[in-house]
Amino acid sequence: MALVAIYSLFIINKSGGLIYYKDYGSAGRMDTNDSLRLASLWHSMHAISQQLSPTPGCTGIDLLQAHNFDLHCFQSLTGTKFFVVCETGAPNMEMLLKVIYELYTDFVLKNPFYEMEMPIRCELFDLNLAQVIQKDRVALLGR
Amino acid sequence: MPPPTAPKSGDALFASVDRVNAELFTLTYGAIVRQLLTDLEEVEEVNKQLDQIRDARVEYSNGLADLRSPKFLGYNIGTRLVDEFLAKSNVSRCVDFKETADVIAKLGFKMFLGVTATVTNWDAEGTSCSFVLEDNPLVDFVELPDTCQGLQYCNLLSGVIRGALEMVSMKTEVTWVRDMLRGDDAYEMRVKLIKQVPEEYPYKDDD
Amino acid sequence: MIGVGKAKQYANVLDKPLSRGRQEVSLSAFAFLFSELVQFNQTQVDNIAELERRLEDAGYAVGARVLELLCHREKGNRRETRLLGILSFIHSTVWKVLFGKVADSLEKGTEHEDEYMISEKELLVNRFISVPKDMGAFNCGAFVAGIVKGVLDNAGFPAVVTAHFVPIEGQQRPRTTILIKFAEEVLHREARLG
Numbered sequence: 001m002a003l004v005a006i007y008s009l010f011i012i013n014k015s016g017g018l019i020y021y022k023d024y025g026s027a028g029r030m031d032t033n034d035s036l037r038l039a040s041l042w043h044s045m046h047a048i049s050q051q052l053s054p055t056p057g058c059t060g061i062d063l064l065q066a067h068n069f070d071l072h073c074f075q076s077l078t079g080t081k082f083f084v085v086c087e088t089g090a091p092n093m094e095m096l097l098k099v100i101y102e103l104y105t106d107f108v109l110k111n112p113f114y115e116m117e118m119p120i121r122c123e124l125f126d127l128n129l130a131q132v133i134q135k136d137r138v139a140l141l142g143r
Numbered sequence: 144m145p146p147p148t149a150p151k152s153g154d155a156l157f158a159s160v161d162r163v164n165a166e167l168f169t170l171t172y173g174a175i176v177r178q179l180l181t182d183l184e185e186v187e188e189v190n191k192q193l194d195q196i197r198d199a200r201v202e203y204s205n206g207l208a209d210l211r212s213p214k215f216l217g218y219n220i221g222t223r224l225v226d227e228f229l230a231k232s233n234v235s236r237c238v239d240f241k242e243t244a245d246v247i248a249k250l251g252f253k254m255f256l257g258v259t260a261t262v263t264n265w266d267a268e269g270t271s272c273s274f275v276l277e278d279n280p281l282v283d284f285v286e287l288p289d290t291c292q293g294l295q296y297c298n299l300l301s302g303v304i305r306g307a308l309e310m311v312s313m314k315t316e317v318t319w320v321r322d323m324l325r326g327d328d329a330y331e332m333r334v335k336l337i338k339q340v341p342e343e344y345p346y347k348d349d350d
Numbered sequence: 351m352i353g354v355g356k357a358k359q360y361a362n363v364l365d366k367p368l369s370r371g372r373q374e375v376s377l378s379a380f381a382f383l384f385s386e387l388v389q390f391n392q393t394q395v396d397n398i399a400e401l402e403r404r405l406e407d408a409g410y411a412v413g414a415r416v417l418e419l420l421c422h423r424e425k426g427n428r429r430e431t432r433l434l435g436i437l438s439f440i441h442s443t444v445w446k447v448l449f450g451k452v453a454d455s456l457e458k459g460t461e462h463e464d465e466y467m468i469s470e471k472e473l474l475v476n477r478f479i480s481v482p483k484d485m486g487a488f489n490c491g492a493f494v495a496g497i498v499k500g501v502l503d504n505a506g507f508p509a510v511v512t513a514h515f516v517p518i519e520g521q522q523r524p525r526t527t528i529l530i531k532f533a534e535e536v537l538h539r540e541a542r543l544g
Contacts, residue, residue: 076226076229076230077229077235077236077311078225078226078229078310078311079310080226098230101226101230102227102230102231104226104230105226105227105230105231106227106478107478107480109223109224109226109227110223110227110378110381110382110385110478110479111385111478111479111480112384112385112386112387112388112389112392112479112490113388113479113480113481113482113485116222116223121480121482122480123480124478124479124480125480127522127523157376160376160377160378161376161377161378162374162375162376162377163374163375163376163377163380163449163450163474164371164373164374164447164448164450165373165374165375166371166373166416166419166447166448167380167412167447167448167449168375168379168380168383170411170412170415170416171380171383171384171387171408171412172383173411173412173415174387174408174409174411174412175383175386175387175390175408177408177411178390178391178404178407178408179390182394216386216390219386219389220382220383220385220386223382223385224378224382227378254376254378255375255376255378255379256375256376256379257373257374257375257376280373280375283373284415284419299383
């Protein structure tokens with residue numbers, strides 16, 4: 001197996017619409033419809049979890065563990081969700097999500113040609129993201 | 144890389160971000176205002192025409208005018224800039240409007256403009272307050288000519304605050320009460336919390 | 351007592367001491383403002399050429415003021431009167447003040463006598479901008495081209511100034527070249543001055 005620790009990345013807008021999906025070589029690569037459906041489902045589950053919470057102040061699901069992958073989710077205070085699907089026990093995923101959030105504020109939100117809440121098609125975001133994911137793999141290599 | 148940490152101080156925050164000469168910012172803003180003034184003249188003509196039509200249309204035409212005012216530009220910037228602020232300042236959810244106002248004054252203004260604002264004049268309910276700016280990089284080199292005495296030159300800033308707060312579920316009204324360009328002794332804007340929009344749950348039926 | 355800030359009141363903007371240009375704002379503040387300039391102008395145009403022209407106009411207004419400001423502050427109220435002088439003033443002094451660095455290069459066009467190029471690997475205004483494919487070769491550097499034109503024009507060197515993406519070998523991202531084509535009269539004058 002290659003060094004791939006991260007299988008895929010999703011960004012969901014505050015209404016549950018999928019605005020970014022990148023697959024990094026997972027076996028279950030999805031087509032557009034499936035990825036849209038999954039995004040909207042995750043959006044709802046995230047909200048349901050807040051209702052399920054026995055104490056107030058729950059902000060949703062941060063981590064979902066399956067027997068063969070982990071899903072780490074970060075939701076910004078503005079309601080945008082970023083989540084990565086990665087190999088079980090992959091470390092530093094919170095940091096990675098935060099870095100991706102910062103890239104989003106730089107190369108998506110400062111781009112005059114990006115329309116808010118719409119799918120992200122920004123070359124510079126892709127380039128910088130690829131570098132970060134690459135670096136992350138390198139960091140994992142160095143363990 | 145260090146783990147997520149406590150919010151940085153305003154100075155540390157400003158020191159940690161990339162910076163540019165304020166003059167580039169000031170002069171670019173000046174160029175935007177000049178363009179707006181030129182374009183708005185035409186829009187006002189359009190508005191006069193639309194004025195005759197039904198109310199909804201008039202509202203629409205007013206909306207158009209608003210689209211082109213610095214306040215709208217500011218609002219638009221606010222809706223985008225808030226994420227950067229949250230991403231880079233490490234602040235988490237504020238407990239109330241008071242804390243929010245403090246965070247904007249001490250960290251928000253500092254992180255973007257390198258200046259601090261003072262929060263003052265709270266009302267009894269804790270829902271409206273003033274930001275007083277010590278320094279305002281927007282206005283360097285600026286003097287309002289006679290033809291533009293009615294111009295709210297700094298509306299960009301009030302728009303930014305309104306837009307940013309709306310993204311974190313706070314509807315506000317922001318107005319300038321003092322403006323040195325108009326002869327006052329300080330820059331003071333009044334921020335009034337209209338309502339805090341509760342978070343919506345996507346699985347609920349629409350009411 | 352509220353409102354007692356550092357800012358002092360002046361009856362007239364001319365009474366106010368000229369800033370020394372050391373104050374800074376965050377690059378983000380500028381980037382968001384610039385993005386808004388582009389977005390706003392997009393709503394005002396029907397085509398890309400028009401958008402380019404409007405960004406150039408906005409830049410021109412900045413360039414005209416920068417010339418005045420810098421001649422006063424950095425050059426003791428003198429301004430360059432020779433072609434190479436004004437070009438190097440833009441490439442170094444203007445660039446340094448506005449963008450925090452000297453431009454990567456200043457070259458003379460190889461094919462045309464009246465053309466000069468200022469190139470930048472990553473133009474500050476383009477730092478965060480990805481131009482959609484359907485906009486072709488559009489470059490937001492039109493704003494910077496406008497600044498250059500504003501400086502040149504007001505210093506008595508009328509020119510046509512345009513911004514272009516130029517691919518660099520082995521690099522994913524192209525650089526931006528600001529192409530300056532001087533008016534005939536400028537070259538005649540230069541020739542006369544020897």
